[in-house]
Amino acid sequence: MNLKELSKKHFETLWCFITSLFVLTFTTRSSFLFPYNNWDDANSYFTMGKGLMNGMVIYRDLYDQKGPFLYLLYGIGYLISHKSFFGIYIFEIIAGTIFLAFAFKLIKRHSSTSVALVLIPLVAAGVYSSRSFYWGGAAEEFCLPMLAYTIYIIDIFMHPKDAKEYDRISDSKTYLIVGILTGITALVKYTMMGFFFGFAVISICFIIYRKGFVEVLRKALIYILGIVLPFIPWLMYFAITGGLDDWYRCYIYNNLFFYSNITADSISLYEKIYKLAKLQYWLILDNFEYFVWIIVCFILALIFEIKAAKKIAYLFMYASTFFVIFYGGGTLPYYSIPLTVFALPGAAYVADIFQKAYIKYNKRALWCNTAGLVIALSAVFAKYNCLSADYLLQSRQDHWLTRMASHIEKAPDTTLLNVGCLDVGLYTITGIVPTCEYFQTNGIALPTMFEEQSRYIKEGLTEYVIAGEREPDGIYEKYELIDSVSFYDNSYDQVYYLYKLK
Incomplete structure (x- = not known):
């Protein structure tokens, strides 16, 4: 034919x-x-799918509340393009x-x-x-x-x-x-x-x-x-x-x-x-x-x-x-x-x-x-x-995510924690695979999640931390601020802080 x-x-x-x-x-x-x-929900799915494709058990090793078939689809999407x-x-x-x-x-x-x-x-x-x-x-x-x-x-x-x-x-x-x-x-x-x-x-x-x-x-x-x-x-x-x-x-x-x-x-x-x-x-x-x-x-x-x-x-x-x-x-x-x-x-x-x-x-x-x-x-x-x-057609080089990513060391074992907000997209564009169960602050507002994320910061479990809305309590004991950005998007003001382990 x-x-x-x-x-x-x-x-x-x-x-x-x-x-x-x-x-x-x-x-x-x-x-x-x-x-x-840069939709936080979509990036959260992408990170869960990435974890699934890297041998992590969804829900046990990484927490999010959507269904497994969604993470499988996003995982296959990750295999097609690791950082986009x-x-x-x-x-x-x-x-x-x-x-x-x-x-x-x-x-x-x-x-x-x-x-x-x-x-x-x-x-x-x-x-x-x-x-x-x-x-x-x-x-x-x-x-x-x-x-x-x-x-x-x-x-x-x-x-x-x-x-x-x-x-x-x-x-x-x-x-x-x-x-x-x-x-x-x-x-x-x-x-x-x-x-x-x-x-x-x-x-x-x-x-x-x-x-x-x-x-x-x-x-x-x-x-x-x-x-x-x-x-x-x-x-x-x-x-x-x-x-x-x-x-x-x-x-x-x-x-x-x-x-x-x-x-x-x-x-x-x-x-x-x-x-x-x-x-x-x-x-x-x-x-x-x-x-x-x-x-x-x-x-x-x-x-x-x-x-x-x-x-x-x-x-x-x-x-x-x-x-x-x-x-x-x-x-x-x-x-x-x-x-x-x-x-x-x-x-x-x-x-x-x-x-x-x-x-x-x-x-x-x-x-x-x-x-x-x-x-x-x-x-x-x-x-x-x-x-x-x-x-539409905005420059990638002028985007704040590109600037934030430029501060992060490009190494296979680099670690990152996202707190105070859903996944902002930094996991995606850097290719980092999360190492913490509560890798982001989920909208479900579990007390255990906040306690665990406070422990991650207190013990300095990740090399980098990106925080949204406000600076986390006790962050400066283990980390130093290396960048911050504030802007207006999606009908409200947004602010993000990037920290590096001292």
């Missing part, structure tokens, strides 16, 4: 890849157009391509290839330049392909072309696949489980309607089997390394009882619902780029769908997703990334309307040329609309 035949056969995937590449290159700080991805986010940039492009590929399939089901070509860049620009997307590299971002596949399956459940298509897509294999995707997502960040709860409830309704209760039980067992499968390699890994208890303590227990307010009794249910409704209002205002598609989805579903269950299916899945993500009290912008997947059925409903115009003015060349223009305009919109717009 020559290149022309290959590109023709995989044209839709190629279009999604081009769209993903164009849009993400201007919006994620992992891109080569940015000096660094180039590997993560590649994975973001791949994840974006898969996400958009299922969006393309979904839109095409309701319209045509030509209409999908035009709408895909608009959806991509809305999702990847929104405030929710943040700076690029979030755990939720890498789960979008799995959510998009599931939404695509739900759409076929709701709008099968014929009985054969429904039977084909609702077989055991599909439930096994969605189960596996559920398990993987749970091992990236389990706050997204509300989405799959919504899927399960809707699936049960459709199965009961078509096949009865016995079939529900059979599909449920297959789905649960799929969920369990991704856990097996990690159970083996942590069992062999003696880290099972640490995995549970860090990823489950501490997240529930220290990181979130899910167990708090200080406010009433009414107050909680009021706060969630207020949060939803601000999410719409802050992320109108993709919420316009979601709102359209809910409105057109009420208008176009005949059966009551289909009218509210997406709304129910959205509510389940939203509730589980935000009930614990966290409101960081990137938490809402999973909600962006509901823009896809909205685009599909719009595509249904566009298709009528396409039939009336059936000029394929016109639509293809329009698609080319739309992808260009979408990239321009994404460039200027994203949160990182002011950071």
Whole structure:
């Protein structure tokens, strides 16, 4: 098969890849157009992945509270590029391509290839330049392909072309696949489980309607089997390394009882619902780029769908997703990334309307040329609309991280401690592998973490210390200040201090 035949056969995937590449290159700080991805969360994941690839046991030897599959992905990214986010940039492009590929399939089901070509860049620009997307590299971002596949399956459940298509897509294999995707997502960040709860409830309704209760039980067992499968390699890994208890303590227990307010009794249910409704209002205002598609989805579903269950299916899945993500009290912008997947059925409903115009003015060349223009305009919109717009094409040499790194000795055994803040990125650009369990000050605010970091400083366990917000108590007993920087970024003042062991 020559290149022309290959590109023709995989044209839709190629279009999604081009769209993903164009849009993400201007919006994620992992891109080569940015000096660094200096998002502390992403650097924390990178350092955990680096530790994993250097023989350290995550959760036992290094503390952070995201899921192991995220650290594995970042670890592979580290193997691609030890001191940059180039590997993560590649994975973001791949994840974006898969996400958009299922969006393309979904839109095409309701319209045509030509209409999908035009709408895909608009959806991509809305999702990847929104405030929710943040700076690029979030755990939720890498789960979008799995959510998009599931939404695509739900759409076929709701709008099968014929009985054969429904039977084909609702077989055991599909439930096994969605189960596996559920398990993987749970091992990236389990706050997204509300989405799959919504899927399960809707699936049960459709199965009961078509096949009865016995079939529900059979599909449920297959789905649960799929969920369990991704856990097996990690159970083996942590069992062999003696880290099972640490995995549970860090990823489950501490997240529930220290990181979130899910167990708090200080406010009433009414107050909680009021706060969630207020949060939803601000999410719409802050992320109108993709919420316009979601709102359209809910409105057109009420208008176009005949059966009551289909009218509210997406709304129910959205509510389940939203509730589980935000009930614990966290409101960081990137938490809402999973909600962006509901823009896809909205685009599909719009595509249904566009298709009528396409039939009336059936000029394929016109639509293809329009698609080319739309992808260009979408990239321009994404460039200027994203949160990182002011950071684009800044000089790496003028960045404070470059200056800080220049003070650090370039040796394989150089050690570093990050205190008072999440990983600022110095581990990444210097290539240093952390040697302390609490290598950063995590947002989970464990008393043990503060005690241990104070001990590290008191005993001078690392050659360098970088501190954020304020100078650590007792730091000058063992260390001397060699550099400091203060600047305004991300809506607040930041200050960092770099120390060297005397």
